[in-house]
Amino acid sequence: MKIIVEKTYERMCRMAANILSAQIILKADSVLGLATGSTPCGIYKQLIDWYNKGDVDFSKVRTVNLDEYVGLAPEHDQSYRYYMDQNLFDHVNIDKANTHVPNGLAKDAQAECLRYDKLIQSLGGTDVQLLGIGLNGHIGFNEPSDVFDTGTHCVDLTESTIEANSRFFEREEDVPRQAITMGIKTIMQAKKIVLAINGEKKREIAKNALYGPVTPLCPASVLQLHPDVTVVLDEAAAGLLG
Numbered sequence: 001m002k003i004i005v006e007k008t009y010e011r012m013c014r015m016a017a018n019i020l021s022a023q024i025i026l027k028a029d030s031v032l033g034l035a036t037g038s039t040p041c042g043i044y045k046q047l048i049d050w051y052n053k054g055d056v057d058f059s060k061v062r063t064v065n066l067d068e069y070v071g072l073a074p075e076h077d078q079s080y081r082y083y084m085d086q087n088l089f090d091h092v093n094i095d096k097a098n099t100h101v102p103n104g105l106a107k108d109a110q111a112e113c114l115r116y117d118k119l120i121q122s123l124g125g126t127d128v129q130l131l132g133i134g135l136n137g138h139i140g141f142n143e144p145s146d147v148f149d150t151g152t153h154c155v156d157l158t159e160s161t162i163e164a165n166s167r168f169f170e171r172e173e174d175v176p177r178q179a180i181t182m183g184i185k186t187i188m189q190a191k192k193i194v195l196a197i198n199g200e201k202k203r204e205i206a207k208n209a210l211y212g213p214v215t216p217l218c219p220a221s222v223l224q225l226h227p228d229v230t231v232v233l234d235e236a237a238a239g240l241l242g
């Protein structure tokens with residue numbers, strides 16, 4: 001595990017964006033695994049900036065997103081498809097047909113999960129997977145549990161995640177209770193992983209995930225076992241790493 005600490009959130013984002021853009025430069029049709037949440041916003045902003053300066057070309061890039069809420073249409077302003085369009089895809093020269101997010105409206109969620117895993121395989125697997133981390137150690141929407149979940153699957157969100165994500169919704173009742181997420185196996189199959197962690201609130205979980213025991217009670221801890229992980233943190237999140 002490579003751990004890089006940057007002074008500010010902006011510097012952290014620049015570092016993560018550097019890894020993603022280097023990947024695209026080295027392999028124009030890279031498959032990027034992308035994440036949502038507040039953490040990656042600045043990373044996408046940086047990529048858009050470099051695109052506008054002509055430094056990075058998305059025309060052949062393919063993307064697979066980690067997760068999507070069950071029951072939200074792509075045009076719902078809190079769906080992860082909407083987030084990706086707003087925060088990245090609408091601002092760069094990516095072909096939208098090459099961007100993939102699980103379908104939160106699928107009638108048969110099970111079939112959708114299988115379709116999504118097959119899709120990732122058919123693209124040749126993920127070259128770089130960008131991850132954020134939830135306050136309880138979740139990655140994607142893999143919540144703490146007794147076992148590491150395998151492929152893409154449907155999950156019941158925990159109360160703490162619903163509460164954390166309620167900041168994006170008008171009322172807590174509006175937060176979906178379920179999501180479709182890549183599983184730990186899907187995530188671990190990525191050739192390279194970049195985990196971004198910022199803010200004082202994530203201090204404790206950063207320490208547990210990076211230096212604590214590998215356990216499904218802290219899903220991000222499994223990343224300690226991946227051969228090519230880079231963790232980028234701002235100083236606020238790195239405060240307990242020693």
Ligand SMILES: N[C@@H]1[C@@H](O)[C@H](O)[C@@H](COP(=O)(O)O)O[C@@H]1O
Nearest residue numbers: 036037038039132133134140141
């Ligand atoms: N499903 C997403 C995760 O992919 C994300 O990493 C996490 C942390 O979000 P934030 O970056 O806003 O703290 O929240 C959500 O639940």
